[in-house]
Amino acid sequence: MREVRVRFAPSPTGALHIGGIRTALYNFLLARKHHGKMLLRIEDTDQNRFVPGAEEYILESLAWAGIEIDEGVGKGGPHAPYRQSERKSIYEKYAQQLLAEGKAYYAFDSEEELEAMRERLKANGSSDQQYSSVTRMQMRNSLTLPANEVKQKIAAGEPFVIRLMVPANEEIRLTDLIRGEVHVHSSQIDDKVLMKSDGMPTYHLANVVDDYLMKISHVIRGEEWLPSAPLHVLLYRFFGWENEMPQFAHLPLLLKADGNGKLSKRDADKAGFPIFPLNWTDPKTKEFSKGFRENGYLPEALLNFLAFLGWNPGTEQELFSQLDLIDAFTIERIGKAGAKFDIHKAQWFNQQYLRAKSDEELVPFLLKSLDHETITCTHEKALKICAAMRERATFPQDFWEHGKFFFVPPVDFDEQLISKKWNDDVVKFLSAFVEELRKTAAVDFNAAKTAVEQASQAVNIPSGKIMQMLRVALTGGASGPDLMVTMEIIGKDETISRISYALQNFKVKVS
RNA sequence: GGUCCGUUCGUCUAGGGGUUAGGACACCAGAUUUUCAUUCUGGUAACACGGGUUCGAUUCCCGUACGGACUACCA
Numbered sequence A: 001m002r003e004v005r006v007r008f009a010p011s012p013t014g015a016l017h018i019g020g021i022r023t024a025l026y027n028f029l030l031a032r033k034h035h036g037k038m039l040l041r042i043e044d045t046d047q048n049r050f051v052p053g054a055e056e057y058i059l060e061s062l063a064w065a066g067i068e069i070d071e072g073v074g075k076g077g078p079h080a081p082y083r084q085s086e087r088k089s090i091y092e093k094y095a096q097q098l099l100a101e102g103k104a105y106y107a108f109d110s111e112e113e114l115e116a117m118r119e120r121l122k123a124n125g126s127s128d129q130q131y132s133s134v135t136r137m138q139m140r141n142s143l144t145l146p147a148n149e150v151k152q153k154i155a156a157g158e159p160f161v162i163r164l165m166v167p168a169n170e171e172i173r174l175t176d177l178i179r180g181e182v183h184v185h186s187s188q189i190d191d192k193v194l195m196k197s198d199g200m201p202t203y204h205l206a207n208v209v210d211d212y213l214m215k216i217s218h219v220i221r222g223e224e225w226l227p228s229a230p231l232h233v234l235l236y237r238f239f240g241w242e243n244e245m246p247q248f249a250h251l252p253l254l255l256k257a258d259g260n261g262k263l264s265k266r267d268a269d270k271a272g273f274p275i276f277p278l279n280w281t282d283p284k285t286k287e288f289s290k291g292f293r294e295n296g297y298l299p300e301a302l303l304n305f306l307a308f309l310g311w312n313p314g315t316e317q318e319l320f321s322q323l324d325l326i327d328a329f330t331i332e333r334i335g336k337a338g339a340k341f342d343i344h345k346a347q348w349f350n351q352q353y354l355r356a357k358s359d360e361e362l363v364p365f366l367l368k369s370l371d372h373e374t375i376t377c378t379h380e381k382a383l384k385i386c387a388a389m390r391e392r393a394t395f396p397q398d399f400w401e402h403g404k405f406f407f408v409p410p411v412d413f414d415e416q417l418i419s420k421k422w423n424d425d426v427v428k429f430l431s432a433f434v435e436e437l438r439k440t441a442a443v444d445f446n447a448a449k450t451a452v453e454q455a456s457q458a459v460n461i462p463s464g465k466i467m468q469m470l471r472v473a474l475t476g477g478a479s480g481p482d483l484m485v486t487m488e489i490i491g492k493d494e495t496i497s498r499i500s501y502a503l504q505n506f507k508v509k510v511s
Numbered sequence B: 001g002g003u004c005c006g007u008u009c010g011u012c013u014a015g016g017g018g019u020u021a022g023g024a025c026a027c028c029a030g031a032u033u034u035u036c037a038u039u040c041u042g043g044u045a046a047c048a049c050g051g052g053u054u055c056g057a058u059u060c061c062c063g064u065a066c067g068g069a070c071u072a073c074c075a
Helices: A018-033 A054-065 A084-100 A111-123 A147-155 A203-213 A223-239 A265-271 A299-307 A322-328 A343-355 A359-372 A379-392 A415-421 A424-439 A445-459 A467-475 A483-490 A492-505
Strands: A005-008 A037-040 A104-107 A161-164 A171-176 A180-185 A193-195 A218-222 A247-251
Touching: A005 A018, A005 A218, A018 A037, A018 A054, A018 A218, A018 A247, A018 A299, A018 A322, A037 A054, A054 A299, A084 A104, A084 A161, A084 A193, A084 A203, A084 A223, A161 A223, A171 A223, A171 A247, A180 A223, A193 A203, A203 A223, A218 A223, A223 A247, A299 A322, A299 A343, A343 A379, A359 A379, A379 A483, A415 A467, A424 A445, A424 A467, A424 A492, A445 A483, A467 A483, A467 A492, A483 A492
Parallel strands: A005 A037, A218 A247
Antiparallel strands: A104 A161, A161 A193, A171 A180
C-alpha cells in the first residue's frame, strides 16, 4: 500500500467554515492513523475572490483545533510552493501538454458569445446549454479556426482560455470510498475551462496537477465536488496518471439545524451559535462574527463533536480524545447523508470536556475572566469557586458569568420569585439566621450549616422552605452552587450584609 | 429544467431479510440532594411513500415524493 498523503486545500476567500474544519479533521485523522502526511495547500487561483487575512485565519484555526500540518503553507516541504498562485508556470506546462496532444484547445469566445450560445440552445429546447462536443464546433476556437489565425490571435494578445476536449460518448466511472461506484456519461460534462484568460488555472486543472505532483493518496473533500469528480478522473487519464490517481471520498454536507439546506452563516447567526472557528471580521463589509473559540468551546470538544457529524465508530462510546479518534477512524464508517448541525450536542461535548478537568485546571479560566474585569482573587478562593461551580459549567466563562456574586453583591434579583415566596416566615427565619451567624467566629461550611439548623429550631420553621429565598438574597438568582459553600466563600460579613439588605428591601408577600 | 447524491426517534446515529429497531443529545416525570445543579431511574419518540423479490422486508430491487449538491473564465 502506498504512503497515505492527504491534503486540506481551502481557498482564502473568507473565514474558514466549521465544515472546513471537519474536512480537515477527517484528512488529518486518516493521515495520522496510517502514519502518513497531512498537507495544507492554499487554492488561491481566483484573484477576484482573494480576501486578505484569510490564509492566516486558516492557519490559526487549524492550529487552535490541534490539526497539525506536516507539509504545506506555513510549514514548507519537498513539493513547495504550496500556494497555487505561485505555481502558475507548472499548470501552464501541463495545459500545453494537453494542447499538444489534442486533448485541449484554445477558445476565444467572448462572454456575450457564450451567452448567445446558451440562449440559442435554450430556445431550441435543449435540456442543457453546455460548451461541449455538440456545440464546440460552432464556437470560435482552435478547432474551428484556421491554425494561423489562432496563432495570430494569441500573438496579438487576444484573450483566450484553454478548454478540455471531453469525449462525446463515454461512460466515466469512479469508485468513491463513501458512495461506491459512481458513473457519469461524458455528455454530461462540458468542455471545462482549464486555463483562464488571466493565465490562472481553474480548480479542476490545478487540483489534479497538484494532487499528482504532491503524491496525494486520498482526496477527502466535500460532496459539492462529487459532480465534477468524473471530470477529474478524465484529466488523470488524459495525463496518463491513472495508476497514481488518488482515491476519492466525498463527505456528506453539514446542514442547518432547522428546516433544510446547507449550513450557512446566516442560519447560524439566527440560531445564535457560531459557524467560524475563530472571531472574524470581514474586511470588506466589516461584519463581525464570533468564533467557537471565543464562545468558550474547547478545541478537543469541538473536534469530538465534529468527528461525530457524519462518522461514528460503531460502538456506543462517544467521548474520544484526539488519539482515540485517530485509532478508531476509518473512511468506511463515514455516512452518506448530510448531518444537521445541532449546537446542543456541541454544548454537551463541551461540558463533558470541561468537567473532565481538575479544579486546578479550571482555575485559569476563572482568573482570565477576572483579569478582564480587573478583579483580583487569591488562588485559594478561585479554587473553591471552581470546585463549587464545576458541575453546572458548560463554558470556561461560566465560572465568572454565573458566579459574579462571589465578587460583587447582586444588583438584579429574581423579583418574580421574591414576590411569590418572600413571606413572614422567611423574614423570621433569616433574622434568626443572621443572629446565629453573628455568634460564629467565621462562616465556613459547617458553621453555616449549624447556623441554619439553629435558626430553624429557634423559629420553628423547616429550613427547606426558606433556602431558595436565602439564595436569592445572597446571589440574586434562583440557582447556583451549594449555599453553605457559597456563604463560606463570600464570608461572614458579606453574608450578613446581603441578608440584611434583603430583609430591609424585599417586600413581604401579603396573603 | 438536466445530471448526480441522499432519506432510521425533533437532532446525531447503530443495526440489518425474522430484533421488544439499540445508544447519545434534547424534552418530560420520579428519586436523591435541608436549596440549585449534579447524579440515578423511568418515559415520550423513528425505519418517507408505493410497488416488486421473498414464507417473511425497515433491511434487497424498481419507481414516486422530498431534500441536497452541481449545472461559471468560483472554489
